[in-house]
Amino acid sequence: xxxxxxxxxxxxxxxxxxxxxxxxxxxxxxxxxxxxxxxxxxxxxxxxxxxxxxxxxxxxxxxxxxxxxxxxxxxxxxxxxxxxxxxxxxxxxxxxxxxxxxxxxxxxxxxxxxxxxxxxxxxxxxxxxxxxxxxxxxxxxxxxxxxxxxxxxxxxxxxxxxxxxxxxxxxxxxxxxxxxxxxxxxxxxxxxxxxxxxxxxxxxxxxxxxxxxxxxxxxxxxxxxxx
Amino acid sequence: xxxxxxxxxxxxxxxxxxxxxxxxxxxxxxxxxxxxxxxxxxxxxxxxxxxxxxxxxxxxxxxxxxxxxxxxxxxxxxxxxxxxxxxxxxxxxxxxxxxxxxxxxxxxxxxxxxxxxxxxxxxxxxxxxxxxxxxxxxxxxxxxxxxxxxxxxxxxxxxxxxxxxxxxxxxxxxxxxxxxxxxxxxxxxxxxxxxxxxxxxxxxxxxxxxxxxxxxxxxxxxxxxxxxxxxxxxxxxxxxxx
Numbered sequence: 001x002x003x004x005x006x007x008x009x010x011x012x013x014x015x016x017x018x019x020x021x022x023x024x025x026x027x028x029x030x031x032x033x034x035x036x037x038x039x040x041x042x043x044x045x046x047x048x049x050x051x052x053x054x055x056x057x058x059x060x061x062x063x064x065x066x067x068x069x070x071x072x073x074x075x076x077x078x079x080x081x082x083x084x085x086x087x088x089x090x091x092x093x094x095x096x097x098x099x100x101x102x103x104x105x106x107x108x109x110x111x112x113x114x115x116x117x118x119x120x121x122x123x124x125x126x127x128x129x130x131x132x133x134x135x136x137x138x139x140x141x142x143x144x145x146x147x148x149x150x151x152x153x154x155x156x157x158x159x160x161x162x163x164x165x166x167x168x169x170x171x172x173x174x175x176x177x178x179x180x181x182x183x184x185x186x187x188x189x190x191x192x193x194x195x196x197x198x199x200x201x202x203x204x205x206x207x208x209x210x211x212x213x214x215x216x217x218x219x220x221x222x223x224x225x226x227x
Numbered sequence: 228x229x230x231x232x233x234x235x236x237x238x239x240x241x242x243x244x245x246x247x248x249x250x251x252x253x254x255x256x257x258x259x260x261x262x263x264x265x266x267x268x269x270x271x272x273x274x275x276x277x278x279x280x281x282x283x284x285x286x287x288x289x290x291x292x293x294x295x296x297x298x299x300x301x302x303x304x305x306x307x308x309x310x311x312x313x314x315x316x317x318x319x320x321x322x323x324x325x326x327x328x329x330x331x332x333x334x335x336x337x338x339x340x341x342x343x344x345x346x347x348x349x350x351x352x353x354x355x356x357x358x359x360x361x362x363x364x365x366x367x368x369x370x371x372x373x374x375x376x377x378x379x380x381x382x383x384x385x386x387x388x389x390x391x392x393x394x395x396x397x398x399x400x401x402x403x404x405x406x407x408x409x410x411x412x413x414x415x416x417x418x419x420x421x422x423x424x425x426x427x428x429x430x431x432x433x434x435x436x437x438x439x440x441x442x443x444x445x446x447x448x449x450x451x452x453x454x455x456x457x458x459x460x461x462x463x464x465x466x467x468x469x
Binding site: 126128129130131132133134135136139143144147148221223224 | 278280303304305306307309310311313315317318319320321322323330331334335362363364365366376379380383
């Protein structure tokens, strides 16, 4: 293998320097989009799980159907549908917000399932103990049930959140200038693979701290158990 | 003796199954009343009706001139005066012993952090847990957990304590400490309604025993009365080994 050739194609300093501003811009778009997706997706997912506690049976069925559809459908299909389909009914949304809406809805569907499973895993005795001391249902939920449910949810939420948020890269399919899109553009202009390596490193820099944060959360909720 | 808890014509059904039938029971101030009987006889259900963890189908439960079952009764307010201790302790695993006791003091009674902590420490101290304030439930034995749970109830200043098989989930060598705590509560004048299979303890400590069968109280009296009743079903039960 020709090492100098490898370096020139994949780790070319000149190319890297030329396209760094574009890639940084793309990284910024990816980061801001990811933060917005994670925030809205998790909040919406939790809200839906809590709503499920009080919905009548038919309401739960409707919600489950909605959630199952979102979990089943490929994100790219929704993105293309919203981006190319909506203008034909007179509604046009920018690529950034199409991605945001799609990924937020999909993340919220998975998050709802995970939060709900967490809520269900809390034994009835926890509710009863708190209610027997005169606490209201809302207080019991906030102080007793949710903190325990969160602990159960963190590992799965982390996986899903990262898995879905990485789909911001699908923005490249509708020409949104996020990190991967900028890297591909740079690749075709330069005829050099270095921008792709830079994008890969960029994704690591963006997502590794998320995993570290999740690990920290799990450890901080050991509650006296040495795991 | 003036009853603290006065249960009148109480019925409870789950679907078609009638699990409590015409229950009438008075628990006087400072009395320790035991509910005994075979499994499925409705003891726990009756106990859980007394703070409406189960909703009775009909009847009345009077406490301090308030019918707990009336539609306009603020049950959350009344529950502060009705402590409950569970078979499975049901401590909050994400909170230390002290925080377990403090939670309702803060949220329900609106006490300051400092005041709640002071009360929590006093109650835990009374339960012999002075060294365990900062321990999580997972770091405590079953007996210690149950005494934290008792402290959690007593901290709110209840007039009556409902105890649902408080020692059934404990290893035999840990039962004594919880029974001792109950003895001390009784000595301090606490009114208690207890579901238990600790027959030796019932014989020795109970003021009254209600023997339940198939959703009804079929025998009622002091332990000595029930033990003396020839041919009574409660006699064989109460005379048992435990």
